Amino acid sequence: MTTVLKLGGSLLTRKDEHESIDEAGLSTAAAAIGAASVDELVLVHGAGSFGHVHADAHGVSVEAGTSEAAAVREIHASMGRLNRRVLAALAEEGVEAIPVRPLSASYRDAEGALWHATDQVAAMLAEGFVPVLHGDVITTREKGATILSGDELVVTVARSLHADAVGLCAGVPGVLDEDDSVIPEIDGYDEVAGVLGGAAETDVTGGMAGKVRTLLDLPIPARIFDLEGLPAFLSGGDPGTLVRGPDVE
Numbered sequence: 001m002t003t004v005l006k007l008g009g010s011l012l013t014r015k016d017e018h019e020s021i022d023e024a025g026l027s028t029a030a031a032a033i034g035a036a037s038v039d040e041l042v043l044v045h046g047a048g049s050f051g052h053v054h055a056d057a058h059g060v061s062v063e064a065g066t067s068e069a070a071a072v073r074e075i076h077a078s079m080g081r082l083n084r085r086v087l088a089a090l091a092e093e094g095v096e097a098i099p100v101r102p103l104s105a106s107y108r109d110a111e112g113a114l115w116h117a118t119d120q121v122a123a124m125l126a127e128g129f130v131p132v133l134h135g136d137v138i139t140t141r142e143k144g145a146t147i148l149s150g151d152e153l154v155v156t157v158a159r160s161l162h163a164d165a166v167g168l169c170a171g172v173p174g175v176l177d178e179d180d181s182v183i184p185e186i187d188g189y190d191e192v193a194g195v196l197g198g199a200a201e202t203d204v205t206g207g208m209a210g211k212v213r214t215l216l217d218l219p220i221p222a223r224i225f226d227l228e229g230l231p232a233f234l235s236g237g238d239p240g241t242l243v244r245g246p247d248v249e
Contacts, residue, residue, distance in 0.1 A: 003039075028227050058071040099132055133153055159218070218248070
């Protein structure tokens with residue numbers, strides 16, 4: 001069984017403080033992963049107060065690109081600093097985690113389609129490793145380089161590996177309605193469009209609205225939950241909000 005799990009940047013970092021780690025959030029997530037028994041696990045983490053800030057400063061987003069190598073290096077280096085901290089926390093919990101840097105493994109073609117070297121991720125899983133990917137800046141034909149969100153990466157990897165379970169661990173217990181209650185299930189964007197606002201902090205990848213839109217494209221159901229729900233998800237439970245796309249039976 002292959003599980004793809006994304007750890008949101010709001011869990012791992014203090015998004016209102018430049019390149020600041022949320023030590024409690026990171027250690028709690030790493031401990032839950034270390035204690036879980038998952039056959040094959042792929043991790044993706046967000047940018048939080050690391051990559052987003054640099055991308056915003058250079059005007060780079062999922063749609064807007066840059067041809068300045070210095071900007072690409074700055075955004076990528078910031079994500080590398082966060083990735084190393086995540087890997088270290090996982091290692092302390094006995095997780096056999098190794099990095100996969102999307103800048104060197106992904107690109108977008110001129111039509112906007114994402115291509116990622118998932119064969120190497122599959123090979124890592126087969127050897128008992130836990131690949132750890134992250135949102136990043138990637139080369140994009142005719143645009144220089146643009147942002148690849150961790151959410152989009154989750155969907156691409158999950159599709160390619162025929163994942164059995166997909167989860168997004170966020171800073172909220174699920175998708176919330178007008179009364180801040182968790183919406184149990186979503187099977188279409190229009191039904192929740194009115195309650196999905198933008199992120200309060202700098203986020204160049206679309207916030208919760210972007211997460212829901214992206215997960216609705218998956219061929220399997222996915223879940224959005226918080227740190228409290230992480231152990232349940234890893235043990236096959238049903239925390240948070242279930243997001244089921246129109247093509248999911």
